[in-house]
Amino acid sequence: MADVVSAAAAALHRRAVVADTHNDLLCAVVARPVERWAEFFRERWLPQLREGGVRLQVLPVFIDDPYRPEGALRHTLRMIEAAHRIAEANKDAVALCRDGVEIDAALGEGRIALVLALESAPGIGDDTELLETLHRLGVRVASIAHFGRTLLADGSSEDATGSRLTRAGVAALAEMERLGMMFDLSHLGVGGVDHVLELATRPLIATHSSARALLDHHRNLGDTHLRAIAATGGVVCVNFFAPYLHATDHTIGRLVDHLEHVVSVVGVEHVGLGPDFVKEVLADTQPPCCEPVPGDDIPPDAYIPGLEGPAGLPLVTDELLRRGWAEDDVLAVLGANVHRLFRAELGRPA
Template sequence: MTTATSDAAGLHRRSVVADTHNDLLCAVTARPVDQWAAFFRERWLPQLLAGGVDVQVLPVFIDDTYRPEGALRQTLRMIEAAHRLAAGNADAVRLCGDGAEVDAALDDGRIALVLALESAPGVAEDVELLETLYRLGVRIASLAHFGRTPLADGSGEDAAGSRLTRAGVAALAEMERIGMMFDISHLGAAGVDHVLELASRPVIATHSSARALRDHHRNLTDDQLKATAANGGVVCVNFFAPFLHEHDYTLDRLVDHIEHLADVAGLEHVGLGPDFVQEVMADTTPPCCAHPVIEGVRTDQFLPGLEGPAGLPLVTEALLRRGWADGDVARVLGGNVLRLFRDGLGKTAS
């Protein structure tokens, strides 16, 4: 793999690096229970360390095979996996519930892990379960993936023009009450607008890029970027190649999106949400089978050098090559997300 220059590598090491979307729990739970902690240590921890990751959001993503009947059971299973891998690797990671715990983990030289729900299929209309999941450590949640849920429509349903359902509005209010951060990634366009109209607390887009540069429903429009900034939130750019460009899958196209987000939303509202599809698929797709196609997009397309977390220093190098100042690079790498987590993660509404 290509490595960053010494100057970029030094800046990367000195900076807090936050990745707000890595589906590695899917890979962990594909193994037998007694291997969860060891598999994380052997397969994923070296990559996180090589990439300089200090804060790692762990989404709980439920495959379609578990929906709807087994969704809550698999949600609980993946949450348990996060707790077990944290306990089994306590020298290196810590599962965190608020900004103070994130800071304590960083001070100890450990990676701060934060649990998130991706689309919350195990909750459905029973929004009181959000507090149950909060008690189990979940601190971020979204309400939809590509399709329709009882709470909202995902971005694949944009043609319906749907806002949050009544239960979705209740879920947003409940999340703000208990201190669970709202994730607008994957939400349909009208739903994003609805959330930004209602939200009284900062939101996060854990893995979304700029629709002005790549007209795909998974990306956010300039108006949505501005509204997220006005809300005090942070948009974390997605590295998945087909969401960045039609065919030019290069690091420069990723940097184009980072720069566009910074220009439109403001530098203090930009972070990184890589969504390392290639590495997760390698751990979860049998050799006999082709990589799945999702929403017409092949999942074996990726940015060279950024197949997994170990390549993250290349982003620092690319930003420096574009003329970015060290302090601005550090804010995008993780400073902005760290500020957001310090201010709002796990904090109940007053």
């Protein structure tokens, strides 16, 4: 990126604690033979994370449709094991972190802090006691729905149902708050988001959601929800997936439009980055991983040129500075806000 970003942007980006709250790279890792997991991460993904300046990486555990429901828990455990093997075999470069103290230690040692997350948690069904089991294995963030319906809640593509959390979903939220596992609102349907906001007593996060005011897509969050998440002390991390940003203009400018809108609604201290690098993950996996949900009209290869993967993240810094953002505000959105939230909340029991 050194040849396409300004010297000022490159220097500022190097100073930042860049936090990416959604990269499905574990899908790519587990698509390899088990003996290749750690090596593949080091060869394929570590150089990109370093080039992009990523210092805090959330690793979602996303379970493909063919594994649901019977194989969901098995594949969940397999992906968690992959994360542990990545960390154990690459101790010089990364650390799997369970709380703010461990994150700060990793950053102080120049290592990338990895945080495990569940995306929609199909592996637990409605057995919410398994959240404690997964917490013991290092999971610290979780959502409870994807596009469709789970035993806990409905995803955003089911908004027409108007549904709220199930009884098990309410129990899951309470258990996560007890454990110090952050509740992720991304992918949750509108009724479910309303329900969580009524019940939540701890800060919330949206790991990869953009602004519905700029594009009326069910995966985006409206201004009322943005304000309510910020009111909990939480952070909204803007998704880079181009069809959630604009119907046709898939540019970094449209991404920054969403960042600026969310900042205008909730304040700069409640905004982060949740890239969801679809093109890079798809390039590393075989179907059915990360295919679009049937009936969803989003093309699987839509992406912002230059932001196909984490190596392009300095482009965001460059565009923010070009638009006149203050350096402290850029640092906040690049990752300081997520770092602060995780330091305060991650792994801290109620």
